[in-house]
Amino acid sequence: MSDMASSREWIRSLTDLLFPRLCCGCGERLALGEQLVCSRCQLSLPLETNHDWDFNRRKALWIDHERLVRMGALTRYQRGNVASELVRSLKFRRHYLLGEWMGRTAVQLLRHTNLFEGVEVLVPIPLTRQRRFLRGFNQAEAIARGMASELGIPVRTDVLRRIYDRESQTHFTLAQRLENADHVFALQSDSDLAQRHVMVVDDVMTTGTTMLGAIEALEAVPTVRISTFVFAWVYMPAAAHI
Ligand SMILES: [Zn+2]
Incomplete structure:
Protein backbone atom coordinates (compact mmCIF):
# COMPACT_ATOMS: atom_id res chain seq x y z
CA MET A 1 0.00 0.00 0.00
CA SER A 44 -31.89 -11.10 5.84
CA LEU A 45 -33.95 -9.12 3.30
CA PRO A 46 -37.37 -10.85 3.29
CA LEU A 47 -37.35 -11.50 -0.46
CA GLU A 48 -40.57 -12.19 -2.34
CA THR A 49 -40.20 -15.77 -3.50
CA ASN A 50 -43.23 -16.05 -5.77
CA HIS A 51 -41.92 -14.73 -9.08
CA ASP A 52 -45.07 -15.36 -11.05
CA TRP A 53 -45.54 -11.67 -11.78
CA ASP A 54 -48.24 -12.28 -14.40
CA PHE A 55 -50.63 -14.25 -12.19
CA ASN A 56 -50.10 -13.44 -8.52
CA ARG A 57 -52.82 -12.73 -5.99
CA ARG A 58 -52.25 -9.01 -6.12
CA LYS A 59 -52.86 -8.93 -9.82
CA ALA A 60 -55.85 -11.25 -9.52
CA LEU A 61 -57.58 -8.53 -7.50
CA TRP A 62 -57.39 -6.16 -10.46
CA ILE A 63 -58.22 -8.64 -13.20
CA ASP A 64 -60.62 -6.17 -14.84
CA HIS A 65 -57.70 -3.83 -15.63
CA GLU A 66 -56.83 -5.35 -18.96
CA ARG A 67 -53.80 -3.16 -19.60
CA LEU A 68 -52.08 -4.44 -16.48
CA VAL A 69 -49.23 -6.74 -17.54
CA ARG A 70 -47.21 -7.63 -14.42
CA MET A 71 -47.07 -6.72 -10.76
CA GLY A 72 -43.94 -7.31 -8.72
CA ALA A 73 -42.05 -6.54 -5.54
CA LEU A 74 -38.56 -7.26 -4.26
CA THR A 75 -39.48 -7.92 -0.63
CA ARG A 76 -42.37 -8.73 1.69
CA TYR A 77 -43.36 -5.98 4.05
CA GLN A 78 -44.04 -6.77 7.68
CA ARG A 79 -43.93 -4.29 10.51
CA GLY A 80 -40.43 -4.39 12.03
CA ASN A 81 -38.71 -6.51 9.36
CA VAL A 82 -35.68 -5.25 7.42
CA ALA A 83 -37.81 -4.26 4.40
CA SER A 84 -40.05 -2.07 6.56
CA GLU A 85 -37.06 -0.49 8.31
CA LEU A 86 -35.49 0.43 4.97
CA VAL A 87 -38.74 1.96 3.74
CA ARG A 88 -38.95 3.93 6.97
CA SER A 89 -35.36 5.19 6.69
CA LEU A 90 -36.02 6.22 3.11
CA LYS A 91 -39.16 8.14 3.94
CA PHE A 92 -38.46 9.70 7.27
CA ARG A 93 -34.68 10.09 7.24
CA ARG A 94 -34.93 11.43 3.71
CA HIS A 95 -32.20 9.17 2.48
CA TYR A 96 -32.09 9.69 -1.29
CA LEU A 97 -29.04 7.46 -1.82
CA LEU A 98 -30.77 4.62 0.00
CA GLY A 99 -33.65 4.90 -2.49
CA GLU A 100 -31.25 4.56 -5.40
CA TRP A 101 -29.64 1.57 -3.69
CA MET A 102 -33.07 -0.07 -3.27
CA GLY A 103 -33.83 0.40 -6.96
CA ARG A 104 -30.45 -0.89 -8.14
CA THR A 105 -30.59 -3.87 -5.78
CA ALA A 106 -34.11 -4.78 -6.93
CA VAL A 107 -33.04 -4.93 -10.57
CA GLN A 108 -29.88 -6.87 -9.77
CA LEU A 109 -31.78 -9.48 -7.76
CA LEU A 110 -34.76 -9.81 -10.11
CA ARG A 111 -33.08 -9.51 -13.48
CA HIS A 112 -33.29 -13.28 -13.99
CA THR A 113 -37.12 -13.09 -13.80
CA ASN A 114 -39.41 -11.61 -16.47
CA LEU A 115 -40.52 -8.66 -14.31
CA PHE A 116 -38.74 -5.94 -16.31
CA GLU A 117 -39.02 -7.61 -19.71
CA GLY A 118 -40.13 -5.14 -22.38
CA VAL A 119 -40.58 -2.27 -19.89
CA GLU A 120 -39.68 0.98 -21.66
CA VAL A 121 -40.42 3.77 -19.19
CA LEU A 122 -40.42 4.09 -15.38
CA VAL A 123 -43.05 6.34 -13.79
CA PRO A 124 -42.58 6.97 -10.06
CA ILE A 125 -45.73 7.63 -8.00
CA PRO A 126 -45.62 11.40 -7.50
CA LEU A 127 -46.07 13.35 -4.29
CA THR A 128 -48.07 16.55 -4.14
CA ARG A 129 -45.89 19.61 -4.71
CA GLN A 130 -46.32 20.60 -1.09
CA ARG A 131 -45.23 17.23 0.29
CA ARG A 132 -42.31 16.99 -2.08
CA PHE A 133 -41.15 20.39 -0.90
CA LEU A 134 -41.47 19.38 2.75
CA ARG A 135 -39.68 16.05 2.28
CA GLY A 136 -37.08 17.41 -0.10
CA PHE A 137 -37.38 14.54 -2.57
CA ASN A 138 -39.74 11.87 -3.79
CA GLN A 139 -38.78 8.46 -2.41
CA ALA A 140 -40.45 6.61 -5.31
CA GLU A 141 -38.41 8.67 -7.77
CA ALA A 142 -35.17 7.80 -5.94
CA ILE A 143 -35.99 4.08 -6.33
CA ALA A 144 -36.92 4.58 -9.99
CA ARG A 145 -33.61 6.40 -10.64
CA GLY A 146 -31.69 3.47 -9.15
CA MET A 147 -33.64 1.04 -11.33
CA ALA A 148 -33.12 3.20 -14.41
CA SER A 149 -29.34 3.16 -13.94
CA GLU A 150 -29.42 -0.65 -14.13
CA LEU A 151 -32.09 -1.03 -16.82
CA GLY A 152 -30.92 1.82 -19.07
CA ILE A 153 -34.43 3.22 -19.57
CA PRO A 154 -35.83 6.69 -18.80
CA VAL A 155 -37.67 7.89 -15.70
CA ARG A 156 -40.66 10.12 -16.49
CA THR A 157 -41.83 12.51 -13.81
CA ASP A 158 -44.00 14.56 -16.17
CA VAL A 159 -46.66 11.90 -16.71
CA LEU A 160 -48.64 11.86 -13.47
CA ARG A 161 -49.51 14.69 -11.15
CA ARG A 162 -50.78 14.13 -7.65
CA ILE A 163 -53.77 16.25 -6.85
CA TYR A 164 -54.63 15.00 -3.39
CA ASP A 165 -52.43 13.77 -0.63
CA ARG A 166 -54.37 11.12 1.22
CA GLU A 167 -52.22 11.54 4.33
CA SER A 168 -53.23 15.17 4.59
CA GLN A 169 -56.94 14.62 3.98
CA THR A 170 -57.65 14.29 7.66
CA HIS A 171 -60.49 16.78 7.43
CA PHE A 172 -62.39 14.45 5.09
CA THR A 173 -64.51 11.59 6.36
CA LEU A 174 -63.36 8.07 5.52
CA ALA A 175 -66.11 7.75 2.90
CA GLN A 176 -65.00 10.97 1.24
CA ARG A 177 -61.41 9.81 1.24
CA LEU A 178 -62.31 6.51 -0.39
CA GLU A 179 -64.32 8.36 -2.96
CA ASN A 180 -61.37 10.64 -3.65
CA ALA A 181 -59.00 7.71 -4.12
CA ASP A 182 -59.98 7.47 -7.79
CA HIS A 183 -59.06 11.05 -8.40
CA VAL A 184 -55.77 11.30 -6.54
CA PHE A 185 -53.76 11.45 -9.78
CA ALA A 186 -54.16 13.32 -13.03
CA LEU A 187 -52.54 12.48 -16.31
CA GLN A 188 -50.23 15.33 -17.16
CA SER A 189 -48.65 14.43 -20.44
CA ASP A 190 -49.72 11.52 -22.60
CA SER A 191 -48.24 12.52 -25.93
CA ASP A 192 -45.76 9.69 -26.41
CA LEU A 193 -46.85 6.86 -24.13
CA ALA A 194 -49.30 5.21 -26.52
CA GLN A 195 -48.28 1.59 -27.11
CA ARG A 196 -45.45 1.94 -24.61
CA HIS A 197 -44.92 -0.42 -21.70
CA VAL A 198 -44.83 1.71 -18.55
CA MET A 199 -43.77 0.53 -15.09
CA VAL A 200 -45.22 2.47 -12.16
CA VAL A 201 -42.79 2.53 -9.21
CA ASP A 202 -43.42 3.06 -5.51
CA ASP A 203 -41.67 2.21 -2.25
CA VAL A 204 -44.37 0.17 -0.58
CA MET A 205 -47.82 -1.32 -1.30
CA THR A 206 -50.24 -2.15 1.49
CA THR A 207 -53.88 -1.88 0.42
CA GLY A 208 -52.82 -0.88 -3.09
CA THR A 209 -55.22 2.08 -3.31
CA THR A 210 -52.48 4.53 -4.30
CA MET A 211 -51.16 2.24 -7.03
CA LEU A 212 -54.67 1.63 -8.33
CA GLY A 213 -55.25 5.39 -8.58
CA ALA A 214 -52.10 5.73 -10.71
CA ILE A 215 -53.08 2.80 -12.93
CA GLU A 216 -56.53 4.26 -13.52
CA ALA A 217 -55.05 7.62 -14.49
CA LEU A 218 -52.63 5.97 -16.93
CA GLU A 219 -55.39 3.92 -18.52
CA ALA A 220 -56.53 7.08 -20.27
CA VAL A 221 -53.51 6.73 -22.57
CA PRO A 222 -54.57 4.74 -25.61
CA THR A 223 -53.01 1.24 -25.85
CA VAL A 224 -50.54 1.79 -23.04
CA ARG A 225 -49.37 -1.32 -21.17
CA ILE A 226 -48.81 -1.03 -17.45
CA SER A 227 -46.68 -2.97 -14.97
CA THR A 228 -46.01 -2.09 -11.36
CA PHE A 229 -43.03 -2.42 -9.05
CA VAL A 230 -42.73 -1.72 -5.33
CA PHE A 231 -39.70 -2.33 -3.13
CA ALA A 232 -41.93 -4.01 -0.52
CA TRP A 233 -45.50 -5.21 -0.46
CA VAL A 234 -47.72 -6.82 2.07
CA TYR A 235 -47.74 -10.42 0.98
CA MET A 236 -51.11 -12.01 0.35
CA PRO A 237 -51.08 -15.59 1.57
CA ALA A 238 -53.10 -18.26 -0.20
CA ALA A 239 -55.63 -18.33 2.63
CA ALA A 240 -56.42 -14.61 2.35
CA HIS A 241 -60.04 -13.90 1.55
CA ILE A 242 -59.88 -11.83 -1.58
ZN1 LIG B 1 -28.02 -3.64 9.26
Whole structure:
Protein backbone atom coordinates (compact mmCIF):
# COMPACT_ATOMS: atom_id res chain seq x y z
CA MET A 1 0.00 0.00 0.00
CA SER A 2 1.42 3.42 -0.92
CA ASP A 3 1.79 6.13 1.70
CA MET A 4 -1.01 8.09 0.07
CA ALA A 5 -3.41 5.12 0.12
CA SER A 6 -2.61 4.23 3.69
CA SER A 7 -3.14 7.79 4.88
CA ARG A 8 -6.46 7.82 3.02
CA GLU A 9 -7.44 4.62 4.84
CA TRP A 10 -6.36 6.20 8.10
CA ILE A 11 -8.46 9.31 7.49
CA ARG A 12 -11.45 7.13 6.61
CA SER A 13 -11.09 5.12 9.81
CA LEU A 14 -10.81 8.33 11.81
CA THR A 15 -13.89 9.84 10.11
CA ASP A 16 -15.74 6.60 10.84
CA LEU A 17 -14.76 6.84 14.47
CA LEU A 18 -15.86 10.46 14.80
CA PHE A 19 -18.98 10.25 12.61
CA PRO A 20 -20.01 6.60 12.64
CA ARG A 21 -21.93 5.53 9.55
CA LEU A 22 -24.98 3.53 10.53
CA CYS A 23 -26.87 0.82 8.67
CA CYS A 24 -30.23 2.05 7.34
CA GLY A 25 -31.78 -1.30 8.26
CA CYS A 26 -30.66 -2.09 11.82
CA GLY A 27 -28.97 1.12 12.94
CA GLU A 28 -25.73 -0.70 13.80
CA ARG A 29 -22.37 0.69 12.77
CA LEU A 30 -21.35 -0.15 9.22
CA ALA A 31 -18.05 -1.99 8.68
CA LEU A 32 -15.39 -0.17 6.70
CA GLY A 33 -16.30 -1.60 3.28
CA GLU A 34 -20.08 -1.46 3.77
CA GLN A 35 -22.33 1.21 2.27
CA LEU A 36 -25.80 2.19 3.52
CA VAL A 37 -27.01 -1.32 4.42
CA CYS A 38 -24.89 -3.82 6.40
CA SER A 39 -24.27 -7.26 4.96
CA ARG A 40 -26.32 -8.91 7.71
CA CYS A 41 -29.39 -6.85 6.77
CA GLN A 42 -28.77 -7.52 3.08
CA LEU A 43 -28.72 -11.25 3.76
CA SER A 44 -31.89 -11.10 5.84
CA LEU A 45 -33.95 -9.12 3.30
CA PRO A 46 -37.37 -10.85 3.29
CA LEU A 47 -37.35 -11.50 -0.46
CA GLU A 48 -40.57 -12.19 -2.34
CA THR A 49 -40.20 -15.77 -3.50
CA ASN A 50 -43.23 -16.05 -5.77
CA HIS A 51 -41.92 -14.73 -9.08
CA ASP A 52 -45.07 -15.36 -11.05
CA TRP A 53 -45.54 -11.67 -11.78
CA ASP A 54 -48.24 -12.28 -14.40
CA PHE A 55 -50.63 -14.25 -12.19
CA ASN A 56 -50.10 -13.44 -8.52
CA ARG A 57 -52.82 -12.73 -5.99
CA ARG A 58 -52.25 -9.01 -6.12
CA LYS A 59 -52.86 -8.93 -9.82
CA ALA A 60 -55.85 -11.25 -9.52
CA LEU A 61 -57.58 -8.53 -7.50
CA TRP A 62 -57.39 -6.16 -10.46
CA ILE A 63 -58.22 -8.64 -13.20
CA ASP A 64 -60.62 -6.17 -14.84
CA HIS A 65 -57.70 -3.83 -15.63
CA GLU A 66 -56.83 -5.35 -18.96
CA ARG A 67 -53.80 -3.16 -19.60
CA LEU A 68 -52.08 -4.44 -16.48
CA VAL A 69 -49.23 -6.74 -17.54
CA ARG A 70 -47.21 -7.63 -14.42
CA MET A 71 -47.07 -6.72 -10.76
CA GLY A 72 -43.94 -7.31 -8.72
CA ALA A 73 -42.05 -6.54 -5.54
CA LEU A 74 -38.56 -7.26 -4.26
CA THR A 75 -39.48 -7.92 -0.63
CA ARG A 76 -42.37 -8.73 1.69
CA TYR A 77 -43.36 -5.98 4.05
CA GLN A 78 -44.04 -6.77 7.68
CA ARG A 79 -43.93 -4.29 10.51
CA GLY A 80 -40.43 -4.39 12.03
CA ASN A 81 -38.71 -6.51 9.36
CA VAL A 82 -35.68 -5.25 7.42
CA ALA A 83 -37.81 -4.26 4.40
CA SER A 84 -40.05 -2.07 6.56
CA GLU A 85 -37.06 -0.49 8.31
CA LEU A 86 -35.49 0.43 4.97
CA VAL A 87 -38.74 1.96 3.74
CA ARG A 88 -38.95 3.93 6.97
CA SER A 89 -35.36 5.19 6.69
CA LEU A 90 -36.02 6.22 3.11
CA LYS A 91 -39.16 8.14 3.94
CA PHE A 92 -38.46 9.70 7.27
CA ARG A 93 -34.68 10.09 7.24
CA ARG A 94 -34.93 11.43 3.71
CA HIS A 95 -32.20 9.17 2.48
CA TYR A 96 -32.09 9.69 -1.29
CA LEU A 97 -29.04 7.46 -1.82
CA LEU A 98 -30.77 4.62 0.00
CA GLY A 99 -33.65 4.90 -2.49
CA GLU A 100 -31.25 4.56 -5.40
CA TRP A 101 -29.64 1.57 -3.69
CA MET A 102 -33.07 -0.07 -3.27
CA GLY A 103 -33.83 0.40 -6.96
CA ARG A 104 -30.45 -0.89 -8.14
CA THR A 105 -30.59 -3.87 -5.78
CA ALA A 106 -34.11 -4.78 -6.93
CA VAL A 107 -33.04 -4.93 -10.57
CA GLN A 108 -29.88 -6.87 -9.77
CA LEU A 109 -31.78 -9.48 -7.76
CA LEU A 110 -34.76 -9.81 -10.11
CA ARG A 111 -33.08 -9.51 -13.48
CA HIS A 112 -33.29 -13.28 -13.99
CA THR A 113 -37.12 -13.09 -13.80
CA ASN A 114 -39.41 -11.61 -16.47
CA LEU A 115 -40.52 -8.66 -14.31
CA PHE A 116 -38.74 -5.94 -16.31
CA GLU A 117 -39.02 -7.61 -19.71
CA GLY A 118 -40.13 -5.14 -22.38
CA VAL A 119 -40.58 -2.27 -19.89
CA GLU A 120 -39.68 0.98 -21.66
CA VAL A 121 -40.42 3.77 -19.19
CA LEU A 122 -40.42 4.09 -15.38
CA VAL A 123 -43.05 6.34 -13.79
CA PRO A 124 -42.58 6.97 -10.06
CA ILE A 125 -45.73 7.63 -8.00
CA PRO A 126 -45.62 11.40 -7.50
CA LEU A 127 -46.07 13.35 -4.29
CA THR A 128 -48.07 16.55 -4.14
CA ARG A 129 -45.89 19.61 -4.71
CA GLN A 130 -46.32 20.60 -1.09
CA ARG A 131 -45.23 17.23 0.29
CA ARG A 132 -42.31 16.99 -2.08
CA PHE A 133 -41.15 20.39 -0.90
CA LEU A 134 -41.47 19.38 2.75
CA ARG A 135 -39.68 16.05 2.28
CA GLY A 136 -37.08 17.41 -0.10
CA PHE A 137 -37.38 14.54 -2.57
CA ASN A 138 -39.74 11.87 -3.79
CA GLN A 139 -38.78 8.46 -2.41
CA ALA A 140 -40.45 6.61 -5.31
CA GLU A 141 -38.41 8.67 -7.77
CA ALA A 142 -35.17 7.80 -5.94
CA ILE A 143 -35.99 4.08 -6.33
CA ALA A 144 -36.92 4.58 -9.99
CA ARG A 145 -33.61 6.40 -10.64
CA GLY A 146 -31.69 3.47 -9.15
CA MET A 147 -33.64 1.04 -11.33
CA ALA A 148 -33.12 3.20 -14.41
CA SER A 149 -29.34 3.16 -13.94
CA GLU A 150 -29.42 -0.65 -14.13
CA LEU A 151 -32.09 -1.03 -16.82
CA GLY A 152 -30.92 1.82 -19.07
CA ILE A 153 -34.43 3.22 -19.57
CA PRO A 154 -35.83 6.69 -18.80
CA VAL A 155 -37.67 7.89 -15.70
CA ARG A 156 -40.66 10.12 -16.49
CA THR A 157 -41.83 12.51 -13.81
CA ASP A 158 -44.00 14.56 -16.17
CA VAL A 159 -46.66 11.90 -16.71
CA LEU A 160 -48.64 11.86 -13.47
CA ARG A 161 -49.51 14.69 -11.15
CA ARG A 162 -50.78 14.13 -7.65
CA ILE A 163 -53.77 16.25 -6.85
CA TYR A 164 -54.63 15.00 -3.39
CA ASP A 165 -52.43 13.77 -0.63
CA ARG A 166 -54.37 11.12 1.22
CA GLU A 167 -52.22 11.54 4.33
CA SER A 168 -53.23 15.17 4.59
CA GLN A 169 -56.94 14.62 3.98
CA THR A 170 -57.65 14.29 7.66
CA HIS A 171 -60.49 16.78 7.43
CA PHE A 172 -62.39 14.45 5.09
CA THR A 173 -64.51 11.59 6.36
CA LEU A 174 -63.36 8.07 5.52
CA ALA A 175 -66.11 7.75 2.90
CA GLN A 176 -65.00 10.97 1.24
CA ARG A 177 -61.41 9.81 1.24
CA LEU A 178 -62.31 6.51 -0.39
CA GLU A 179 -64.32 8.36 -2.96
CA ASN A 180 -61.37 10.64 -3.65
CA ALA A 181 -59.00 7.71 -4.12
CA ASP A 182 -59.98 7.47 -7.79
CA HIS A 183 -59.06 11.05 -8.40
CA VAL A 184 -55.77 11.30 -6.54
CA PHE A 185 -53.76 11.45 -9.78
CA ALA A 186 -54.16 13.32 -13.03
CA LEU A 187 -52.54 12.48 -16.31
CA GLN A 188 -50.23 15.33 -17.16
CA SER A 189 -48.65 14.43 -20.44
CA ASP A 190 -49.72 11.52 -22.60
CA SER A 191 -48.24 12.52 -25.93
CA ASP A 192 -45.76 9.69 -26.41
CA LEU A 193 -46.85 6.86 -24.13
CA ALA A 194 -49.30 5.21 -26.52
CA GLN A 195 -48.28 1.59 -27.11
CA ARG A 196 -45.45 1.94 -24.61
CA HIS A 197 -44.92 -0.42 -21.70
CA VAL A 198 -44.83 1.71 -18.55
CA MET A 199 -43.77 0.53 -15.09
CA VAL A 200 -45.22 2.47 -12.16
CA VAL A 201 -42.79 2.53 -9.21
CA ASP A 202 -43.42 3.06 -5.51
CA ASP A 203 -41.67 2.21 -2.25
CA VAL A 204 -44.37 0.17 -0.58
CA MET A 205 -47.82 -1.32 -1.30
CA THR A 206 -50.24 -2.15 1.49
CA THR A 207 -53.88 -1.88 0.42
CA GLY A 208 -52.82 -0.88 -3.09
CA THR A 209 -55.22 2.08 -3.31
CA THR A 210 -52.48 4.53 -4.30
CA MET A 211 -51.16 2.24 -7.03
CA LEU A 212 -54.67 1.63 -8.33
CA GLY A 213 -55.25 5.39 -8.58
CA ALA A 214 -52.10 5.73 -10.71
CA ILE A 215 -53.08 2.80 -12.93
CA GLU A 216 -56.53 4.26 -13.52
CA ALA A 217 -55.05 7.62 -14.49
CA LEU A 218 -52.63 5.97 -16.93
CA GLU A 219 -55.39 3.92 -18.52
CA ALA A 220 -56.53 7.08 -20.27
CA VAL A 221 -53.51 6.73 -22.57
CA PRO A 222 -54.57 4.74 -25.61
CA THR A 223 -53.01 1.24 -25.85
CA VAL A 224 -50.54 1.79 -23.04
CA ARG A 225 -49.37 -1.32 -21.17
CA ILE A 226 -48.81 -1.03 -17.45
CA SER A 227 -46.68 -2.97 -14.97
CA THR A 228 -46.01 -2.09 -11.36
CA PHE A 229 -43.03 -2.42 -9.05
CA VAL A 230 -42.73 -1.72 -5.33
CA PHE A 231 -39.70 -2.33 -3.13
CA ALA A 232 -41.93 -4.01 -0.52
CA TRP A 233 -45.50 -5.21 -0.46
CA VAL A 234 -47.72 -6.82 2.07
CA TYR A 235 -47.74 -10.42 0.98
CA MET A 236 -51.11 -12.01 0.35
CA PRO A 237 -51.08 -15.59 1.57
CA ALA A 238 -53.10 -18.26 -0.20
CA ALA A 239 -55.63 -18.33 2.63
CA ALA A 240 -56.42 -14.61 2.35
CA HIS A 241 -60.04 -13.90 1.55
CA ILE A 242 -59.88 -11.83 -1.58
ZN1 LIG B 1 -28.02 -3.64 9.26
